[in-house]
Amino acid sequence: MRRRPAGERPRRGRACLVLAIAGAMLGERPAWAAETDLDLDLVARVYSYAHDSEADSVRVGGTLRAEPRIGVAWPSLRMQLAAVVRADNLGYVRTEKLLDAAGDDDVRRSIDYGESFVEWDRGSWSLRAGKLLFAWGTADSVNPVDILNPRDYTDIVEFEKVPVDAVALTHFGEWVTVTGAVLPGFQPSRLPSPRTRFFPPPPPRVSVGPVELPVELALVSARRTRPDTSSTRVPVALKLDGSLRGVDWFGSYYQGATRDGLIDASTRLSPDARRVISEVRRVFPRQRVFGAGLATFFGPFGVRAEAAYFKDLERQGDDYVQLVFGGDRRWSDLIGDVDLGVNLQYALDRTRDRGRIVNQTPAVMSRVFSDNVLLRVDLEFNPDTSALLEATMNVDDSDGFGKFEIVTRIRGAWQVAVGCDLFFGSSDGFFSQFQRNDRFFVRVESAF
Amino acid sequence: MVTRRKCVCTTQGGLRHLGLVVWLAGLVVAMPAVSQAQSELSARAVMERNDEQMRVRDGIYELEMRIVDASGRETVRGLRREAYRSTDQDEWSLLRFQSPADVEGTGLLSIEKGEAQDDVYLYLPALRKSRRISGRNNRDYFMGSDFTYKDLRSERLKANRYERLPDEMLDGELCARIVAYPTTDAERDESGYERRELWVSQTTWLVLKTEFYDEHGENLKTLTATDIRPVQSGDDAGKLRAHELLMVNHDRERRTVLEFDAISLNTGLPKSRFTKRALERP
Incomplete structure (x- = not known):
């Protein structure tokens, strides 16, 4: 390891740049010096879908994801620019034409902003503006109040947050930290496209009186149902958090359009009365969301709770x-040298009158939240090898999802994971509809 | 004249020599006395001297952690630790992983205030938020190493009862052997140790070796401190510190080496550095 002066922050890939003009403008000491930080995260995943094997082919999919980041920091000012470059194939693909975009394949190549911002710190104040990621809430696994960022649900198992245009001002007090955010514009969550395998297929035929007719799906673009984001309806958010006698607490408020949206479906007969046209649109009602949460521990047990009230x-x-x-x-050294961690959460959704919520019935989040048990078990065999089991089960629908993986470090920051994603259940619940997406995977990842 | 001068010289030289002889004689006489005095120090007094030697307002430590398993496979991690100690012995520390890249930014903030239960927060960059973890996790191993969270913290005199055993030589240094027992069951549960045996140098008052025992009297681990030399920077530069710590885990048949690249003592770190805000900004 390189020997460094004690005061220097030894960050990998960091070099000192001389940015005299900017430094002088900022009036900082040292006036002309900034530190840069270059990072790159790489992930490659290959999937083999268990239910799609045929005599002459194995259905596979894959994802390549790279996230380069550059950060520049002065004592009171920090800038970061990041991009997410990815190529996905989550469709039905024969092995011999992995990257063939023809037919049912859906190869997505995209370059999006990663978390990119300018941040100014002065005393107990911090102002951050740009494409931001927020992480609100105290619960593990699922955070009802963490709704400021849209999600990319293209692959519902590996979904990720998308940075959102925002300005956030934070005051760090001795007892309370207050964060206010304004989120102009509107970015909805990205749902799986109809040509990909995580798009839930509609029933092929429905009964209309004594006859069964085929169903034709008509999707209405989210662009046509975008909410009004005029100046009076700009989403705003506020959070207060702190610690008191060993208890972390927070309270939050959000007012704005929901990012995930609700599914509004209507059906009609085609003019020739030979088909049923199911028109599906996403609507993004404005909501007020009041959230609160606590986190503490009793002896060796960590305890967390979080609640959110959504007012349409x-x-x-x-x-x-x-x-x-x-x-x-x-538990450390539970069996031999193996460390064990267990995390159990219960998520539920309660409405005053579920029958009146016409748009909520098929809504993704409602089904996910409705009486779910979430379990996470991780085993650490040694500093380089671990195993993870995650399971979610919907108590009402008796269906669920499980993930198991073993991860090992092969060299430096390079890691390889092998595992499987399994959906289970026999009802028409949220998870069981994806059973054709049971898959085995290999993931290779590194950071530089 | 010459004779006189010679005589004077001789006298002066003789006096000088006499002084040296007296000083040496005094030293010879005094050595056993000092040694005896040190031997007569109570276990508590020895630990207070160690505490005095270790006590600094703040410190910055750049180190490399090498974990070697039974098969010889080595895992290397770069760390930076900042610590702050108030006048009433409350202690704040912020520990951050610098390498490898996949764990870079992972941080641990510990706030230890008197008898109250400690506040401990773990920050994982992937989650982008810090998580309060149980004080009981103090007996868990820190990030796969053979050091528990508790091992990484300063000795708390109030939390232990000390007994002195006969002195022993260790690597040519006369050491006071001290046995430390947790004063309360809670403290015992938290640390996971029934007792620790410490070898405290009677020259530097640094702990050169520690053996950790479980409730069955089994030696779980042995910690050895070597490469003792003055610290190079900070207002307390010159204080002696071990620059290499080796923890041999007999139970797990592994070992972890902490190699300090740089240590700075009393650099003027502000207390405001040890907050969740700082933890969440790697």
Whole structure:
């Protein structure tokens, strides 16, 4: 390891740059010096879908993802620019034409912003503006109040947050930290496209009186149902958090359009009365969301709880509450040298009058939240090898999802994981509809 | 004249020599006395001297952690630790992984205030938020190493009862052997140790070796401190510190080496450095 002066922050890939003009403008000491930080995260995943094997082919998919980041920092000012470059194939693909975009294949190549911002710190104040990622909430696994960022659900198992245009001002007090955010514009979450395998297929035929007719799906673009984001309806958010006698607490407020949206479906007969046209549109009602949460521990048990009350500003009676609570425990050297961590959470969704919530019934989050048990078990065999089991089970629908993987470090920061994603259940629940997506995977990742 | 001068010289030289002889004689006489005095120091007094030697307002430590398993496979991690100690012995520390790249930014903030239960937060960059973890996790191994969270913290005199055993030589240094027992069951549960045996140098008052025992009297681990030399920077430059710590885990048949690249003592770190805000900004 390189020997460094004690005061220097030894960050990998960091070099000192001389940015005299900017430094002089900022009036900082040292006036002309900034530190840069270059990072790159790489992930490659290959999937083999268990239910799609045929005599002459194995259905596979894959993802390549790279996230380069550059950061520049002065004592009070920090800038970061990041991009997410990815190529996915999550469709039905024969092995011999992995990257063939023809037919049912859906290869997505994209370059999006990663978390990119300018941040100014002065005393107990911090102002950050740009494409931001927020991480609100105290619960593990699922955070009902963490709704400021849209998600990319293209692969619902590996979904990720998308940075959102925002300005956030934070005051760090001795007892309370207050964060206010303004989120102009509107970015909805990205759902799986109809040509990809995580798009839930509609029933092929429906009964209309005594006859069965085929169903034709008509999707209405989210662009046509975008909410009004005029100046008076700009989403705003506020959070207060702190610690008191060993208990971390927070309270939050959000007012703005929901990012995930609700599914609004209507059906009609085609003019020739030979088909049923199912028109599906996403709507993004404005909501007020009041959140609160606590986290503490009792002896060796960590305990966390979080709740959010969603008040629909456009439809009377569409209010609902989501609650997540649970605990975790870690054991060292439980069996031999193996460390074990267990995290159990319970998530539920409660409404005042579910029958009146016409748009909520098929909504993704409602089904995910409705009486779910979430379990995470991790085993650490040694500093380089671990195993992870994650399972979610919907108590109402008796269906769920499980993930198992073994990860090992092969060299430096290079890691390889092998595992499987399994959906289970026999009902028409949220998870069981994806059973054709049971898959084995190999993931290789590194950071530089 | 010459004779006189010679005589004077001789006298002066003789006096000088006499002084040296007296000083040496005094030293010879005094050595056993000092040694005896040190031997008569109570276990508590020895630990207080160690505490005095170790006590600094703040410190910055750049180090490399090497974990070697039973098969010889080595895992290397770069760390930076900042610590702050108030006048009433409350202690704040912020520990951050610098390498390898996949764990870079992972941080641990510990706030230890008197008898109250410690506040411990773990920051994982992937989650982008810090998580309060149980004080009981103090007996868990820190990030796969053979050091528990508790091992990484300063000795708390109030939390232990000390007994002195007969002195022993260790690598040519006369050491006071001290046995440390946790004062409360809670403390014992938290540390996971029934007792620790410490070898405290009677020259530097640094702990050169520690053996950790479980409730069955089994020696779980042995910690050895070597490469003792003055610290190079900070207002307390010149203080002696071990620059290499070796923890041999007999139970797991592994070992972890902490190699300090740089240590700075009393650099003027502000207390405000040890907050969740700082933890969440790697």
